[in-house]
Amino acid sequence: MDAPENRTRNGIRVDLQLIADMVEPQTRVLDVGCGDGALLEHLLRVKKVDGRGMELSQAGVNACVASGLSVIQGDADTDLGHYPADAFDYVILSQTLPATRSPRAVLEQMLRVGKRAIVSFPNFAHWQVRLRLLFGGHMPQTDALPHRWYDTPNIHLCTIDDFRELCAEMGVVVERALALDRRGHIISGLPLPMANLIGEQGLFLLRRK
Amino acid sequence: MDTALSEPQSSVATAGATAAVRQALAACEHVVLGPLKLDCGVTLDRYRVAYRTWGKLNAEKSNAVLICHALTMDQFVAGMHPVTGKPGWGETLVGPGRPIDPERYFIICANVLGGCMGSTGPLDIDPRTGELYNLSFPVVTIRDMVRAQAALVDHLGIETLFCVTGGSMGGMLVLQWAALYPERVFSAVPIATAARHSAQNIAFHEVGRQAIMADPDWHGGNYAAHGTRPARGLAVARMAAHITYLSETALQRKFGRQLQNRDALGFGFDADFQVESYLHHQGRSFVERFDANAYLYITRAMDYFDLAEAYGGTLATAFRGTPTRFCLISFTSDWLFPTAESRDIVRALNAVAANVSFVEIESDKGHDAFLLDEPEMFRTLSGFLRGAGNARGLRP
Numbered sequence: 001m002d003a004p005e006n007r008t009r010n011g012i013r014v015d016l017q018l019i020a021d022m023v024e025p026q027t028r029v030l031d032v033g034c035g036d037g038a039l040l041e042h043l044l045r046v047k048k049v050d051g052r053g054m055e056l057s058q059a060g061v062n063a064c065v066a067s068g069l070s071v072i073q074g075d076a077d078t079d080l081g082h083y084p085a086d087a088f089d090y091v092i093l094s095q096t097l098p099a100t101r102s103p104r105a106v107l108e109q110m111l112r113v114g115k116r117a118i119v120s121f122p123n124f125a126h127w128q129v130r131l132r133l134l135f136g137g138h139m140p141q142t143d144a145l146p147h148r149w150y151d152t153p154n155i156h157l158c159t160i161d162d163f164r165e166l167c168a169e170m171g172v173v174v175e176r177a178l179a180l181d182r183r184g185h186i187i188s189g190l191p192l193p194m195a196n197l198i199g200e201q202g203l204f205l206l207r208r209k
Numbered sequence: 210m211d212t213a214l215s216e217p218q219s220s221v222a223t224a225g226a227t228a229a230v231r232q233a234l235a236a237c238e239h240v241v242l243g244p245l246k247l248d249c250g251v252t253l254d255r256y257r258v259a260y261r262t263w264g265k266l267n268a269e270k271s272n273a274v275l276i277c278h279a280l281t282m283d284q285f286v287a288g289m290h291p292v293t294g295k296p297g298w299g300e301t302l303v304g305p306g307r308p309i310d311p312e313r314y315f316i317i318c319a320n321v322l323g324g325c326m327g328s329t330g331p332l333d334i335d336p337r338t339g340e341l342y343n344l345s346f347p348v349v350t351i352r353d354m355v356r357a358q359a360a361l362v363d364h365l366g367i368e369t370l371f372c373v374t375g376g377s378m379g380g381m382l383v384l385q386w387a388a389l390y391p392e393r394v395f396s397a398v399p400i401a402t403a404a405r406h407s408a409q410n411i412a413f414h415e416v417g418r419q420a421i422m423a424d425p426d427w428h429g430g431n432y433a434a435h436g437t438r439p440a441r442g443l444a445v446a447r448m449a450a451h452i453t454y455l456s457e458t459a460l461q462r463k464f465g466r467q468l469q470n471r472d473a474l475g476f477g478f479d480a481d482f483q484v485e486s487y488l489h490h491q492g493r494s495f496v497e498r499f500d501a502n503a504y505l506y507i508t509r510a511m512d513y514f515d516l517a518e519a520y521g522g523t524l525a526t527a528f529r530g531t532p533t534r535f536c537l538i539s540f541t542s543d544w545l546f547p548t549a550e551s552r553d554i555v556r557a558l559n560a561v562a563a564n565v566s567f568v569e570i571e572s573d574k575g576h577d578a579f580l581l582d583e584p585e586m587f588r589t590l591s592g593f594l595r596g597a598g599n600a601r602g603l604r605p
Contacts, residue, residue, distance in 0.1 A: 028562075050564070052564065052565075058568075058569055058571075061566075061567070061568060062568050062570070062585060062588070062589060064566075065536065065566045065567075065568050065589050065592055065593055066588040066589050066591070066592035066593075067592050067596075068592045068593065068595045068596025068597075068599065069566070069596065070534065070564050070565065070566045070596070071566055071567075072555055072559070072565060072566060072567040073567055073568075073569060079559075082556045082559040082560055083559050083560070083562060084560060084561065084562055087562035088562075
């Protein structure tokens with residue numbers, strides 16, 4: 001991870017800011033894997049959303065609730081099923097998709113529970129990743145993928161192109177697709193195939209057809 | 210049956226009540242309300258609710274917090290308890306600089322219907338007969354208790370409570386409040402509780418009740434007329450229940466196998482072990498402040514609690530469309546009201562997309578943790594109330 005000063009804008013990480021930019025004000029939002037609640041807090045304050053969070057780590061949940069956020073302990077793989085359809089305008093999954101057991105099922109649930117889904121994930125086809133595996137012969141460790149192979153939470157890594165393909169297969173509409181650099185800034189003016197090579201992270205705004 | 214019971218003409222102060230209760234009543238506001246149609250079909254024409262308040266109601270009447278007490282607790286949350294002479298049961302929770310601060314909130318706590326600290330219960334005189342109710346007092350439910358509290362809140366001129374909170378049985382009342390009066394509960398914090406009393410918990414309660422009823426001094430509940438009290442039975446009930454409020458770890462840490470005032474086993478049945486002596490003390494001190502018949506009635510109310518039952522068996526239905534903000538709290542070592550029970554409630558609330566937070570707190574102190582100085586519980590509660598306060602427009 002970079003030093004926070006490299007990655008913050010308005011007090012939150014740039015990639016979280018980009019997610020926040022996709023959210024319309026005064027909507028209902030569920031942030032799955034909300035961590036310490038930074039994005040949720042920002043959405044509440046700036047976008048006046050009706051925001052809820054779900055977080056796997058109990059310590060994260062307790063910290064969120066103690067700071068006044070509505071958060072429950074829960075698992076994206078198992079607990080999204082408890083919500084009714086269309087309960088939210090947006091369901092957000094930031095940097096958590098590769099850590100889920102069934103990413104496809106999680107996406108389906110997100111788009112059942114929410115009218116739109118916002119998903120960000122590290123891109124395994126980034127050129128640095130490719131080079132490190134090709135020439136280093138080791139599992140790649142990069143800014144977006146900082147863990148070693150034996151302690152990574154990521155069990156379903158994918159590339160930006162893989163994700164697009166899954167969306168097409170699921171009949172999901174991609175409203176926006178962004179490739180982000182290591183600081184979480186949008187890489188603009190990229191031809192589509194280049195995003196998969198240059199983007200360190202993918203950020204997608206999805207909706208049902 | 211729909212028997213009308215008229216006004217409680219004689220207060221417990223003149224009946225066969227203990228000096229302790231007389232003291233409690235003197236230290237306490239109370240109001241006579243009614244009528245109240247109970248779930249069992251009986252109507253109480255008039256009933257008394259004894260309560261205490263702290264802090265001031267603001268001009269908007271938007272800062273009222275109702276605290277619901279647990280089985281053997283009462284309205285004396287903070288300050289000196291008039292009966293025991295000890296600090297109130299919620300002193301760490303309520304007070305200046307505490308999560309529920311009278312500087313900020315108007316705090317209400319009322320003795321439950323069927324209780325023995327001044328609210329109408331089996332200790333009262335039945336106005337139809339002029340005799341003590343004892344076991345002829347109608348069996349009340351958690352919902353009856355909540356309806357009685359709602360009438361008190363009406364009496365205090367409050368439409369919507371900013372928060373209703375409580376632990377254990379108090380948590381049951383919180384859930385019932387939210388289900389029965391969703392528009393009147395801005396936020397709800399049920400702690401260490403369940404939406405229905407489990408078979409195991411009913412079983413423990415039955416052990417306690419049988420202990421009371423097996424005491425020859427109980428006299429079918431008419432002990433006042435015999436000038437006795439089933440102190441031994443009630444003490445045994447308390448001892449058994451007290452074990453369920455702790456955890457094995459806590460008991461082991463506190464007592465282990467240490468002997469009480471002796472160096473070797475006594476080869477007899479005195480309290481050889483410290484843990485025995487501790488339980489005896491718990492039993493003894495409990496009978497000083499609690500009434501045996503009230504214990505029967507209140508444990509029964511808990512046993513009968515099954516919130517989903519009135520909603521076709523689906524808990525989520527009880528909360529459909531709820532505007533209330535919920536925060537559930539459970540404790541890892543609580544085996545009386547384990548975390549799974551709170552999770553069931555969270556799932557039901559999620560199913561209706563309610564605004565819910567849920568925190569499980571690491572503690573080895575068992576069910577009693579909710580009454581103890583648990584900094585993480587206080588942080589959770591303070592944070593949740595701050596968030597809810599912002600939403601309610603309370604001044605920070």
